[in-house]
Amino acid sequence: MANSRPPRPAPDDAFPTSTSRLQAETEAVLLDHIPTQVQAETAQLPAKLNKSAHVQFLARNFIQGFPAKYTSQDASQPWLMFWTLQSFSVLQVGLDPGNKQRAIDTILTWQHPDGGFGGGPGQAAHLLASYASVCALSIAGGQGEKGGWDQIDRKKMYQFFMSLKQPDGSFLVAHHAEVDVRGIYCLLVTATLLDIITPELVEGTASFIASCQTYEGGFSSASQPYYSSEPYTPKSLLSSPRPPLGEAHGGYTFCALASWVMLQPFLDLSPRGISRDRPQINVKSLLRWLVQMQGSAAEIGGFRGRTNKLVDGCYSWWVGGAFSLLEALGVGASVIGPVPGDGEDSRASGRDTEPGEEGKDGENEHEWDDVDDSFFNREALQEYILYAGQHPTGGLRDKPPKNADAYHTMYCLSGLSSAQHRMFPSVERREQLQEAWKAPSPDDTLPGKIRKETFLNSLSWTEDESASKILGGEANRVNATHPVFNLTITHSEAIMSHFYGQTVPPRVRSST
Amino acid sequence: MAKPTKPLYSSLDEWVDVQPLEQYEKVNPLAPIFYTDEYKDATSYFRGIVKSGEMSPRVLDLTEHIIRLNPAHYTAWQYRYRTLMSIKAPLDVELKLMDELAVKYLKTYQVWHHRRLILTETRDPQRELAFVEESLREDTKNYHTWSHRQWVLSHFNDIDLWRGELDFLDTMFNQDIRNNSAWHHRFFVVFQSGVREGEEDRERVVRRELTFTKQNISFAPNNPSAWNYLRGVLEFNKLPFSTVTTFVFPYTQPTDPEAVDLVDLDNPPPSKQAELPCPAAIEFLADIYESEGGESLLKANQLWKSLADEHDTMRKRYWEYRIKESLQKGST
Structure with a gap:
């Protein structure tokens, strides 16, 4: 990126509007954050992840408290906790036992007596708060009387989830609250981690997700159900019209796609899923939309969240992190490979498997060593985070000259992680998990099969260590994170093996 | 520290019957927030109210107070809604309050959802x-x-509600042709929410939309919203991209200084100041060539290569993937 020639600004075709003016202003600010040729040559390149400043920023809020302006997050206390704990995890920082226990005790005060977790003590249960609380417990907690995990009331959690379910397969985020795909993502992660996912719970949910895909390829917040108005018959959901409410958006797209990935066992196994009515999403237009969200060189390759909006560090994860998810649908790095040219055709034609089958197995990895086998520009995204995303006094942010905050710190760091590491669902790992699977008696019921598939799918995610790409050198390395849950693989394995009653075989090379 | 907007509840006689509840009673929490005294006091009384289950007019005052201090306090909203229903409060008054709060706290989920709940009850969307x-x-x-x-x-x-949408969109587009929300709204209105009176002739509707989009592309070709809409219209109506080849082609070429102004409604040419070639047009033309298959694949590949190496280098990997994918498809 370092270049003596400034990058080309976004063309406005001499037809300025408020969008193009704002874009030009933003590019002008970002330009100051691109290292010059001279800086690059004299190795003053600020491509350093200022880990200690970020840890201090996080620790200050965590131990001393958040300033009063965070009152706007009073109903998101589990998020402040999760963002902080997961930022520590990504930065490879562990918690001492005393603070771990305090974290567990704090989180448990948010559990609602009727199931689920709220945004703080005495607050109503909410899907988003439930996700953040359970993920925070995955990091800080453990089994046993004071560990937090066994104090989660899973039965009531399930009842709470069912009480939010709508006839179109969606869920309210809380009683009397809105429907959107963030809530569905949060519900599915929570149910997956805690082993409470059932066909009853997710019936109709995949169709709802599919209906949120817009003509642009990304997903919207929700869709509007229309019901038949035939008199004297029970109202039934129409497959059309079922319009998305709101345009394609990075955050919703991540949540929808991750939900879609989590729903695969259900779709693969249930009678509805294997019938001709199996809901579909358009992966091709989704991929196109995702790559279009990456900003130009003038935007230092950061991601935006909607067409014609500005880049923002948080989409490093919501959009940048979504590419790994495509691998679970058989669209991924392993099918890209080098462009066939001189002498490379034999390698390309040597793979006759379906995309996403054996192609992503470790066996074939040596074939792709010489290429940057990703759909997006991983290097440029790391530059955006390092040059523009870091606040000089610690913490990460949307873009300069904004302040750092807990939310952007977490999603910039997770985005950095997804740009550094390549995660893929490993067939090899899946087989190991399958061999180690323990069941008191073989369970061939549909819920039993879905349960097992969910476990195998979730934990087969593996880092392809040969494909790491760390801009600025090893000192900038952050931990890999689970593409669906946004937890480290270690934390994901620990909590899932606890609730599924499994022993996870050790990984040959640990990814965390 | 913000100046308190009201006296503390703990100092008011009319609240003496409520037992305020501390947020954290037995725990020394991690990651606490330094609240103002006003916020701490109001939310402590609110927790007391939730515990006792009281639903009364003063609960409306209390929840409004909390909402003004923190509009994302969804529990206060939820409790407010249940109280409104329980005491059968006048909903037109509530909606008036919401007019103020929605604009003030535009980015909050709750202000919009509460509005929706109220409208669902009143069933009167006329001024909405x-x-x-x-x-x-x-x-x-x-x-x-x-x-x-x-x-x-x-x-x-309601047909009366739908009637003005295209005119409304015209005013939005006149302000900013790059507003993607407006483009999405147009797609929602025209294609995704059923067919209404006056729009039954779908061929005419598609023609109208294509003309509209092409014209807007001609004013400002480097507008991804318009190209996405063009793709959307064609895909939704199962029309091949080649329907618009003649239109697209000039946008894939360098700016032609010799070009003369001509009025061609079907295929409006790029404006004189257009910065060409336009990557979105090159991508579009490559898609046309790819769908033709055979010999045209080579032309598609050349276009993708020009995007990868020159016109859209940030997406180099993606364009290379498109080349590879098309060759794989072509060989099977």
């Missing part, structure tokens, strides 16, 4: 679209505001 239009003046791309408008239209599904 004008209100949304007003709010959009503050923030022309606000996600909640646009989704709210779409919900009002589709939920009430």
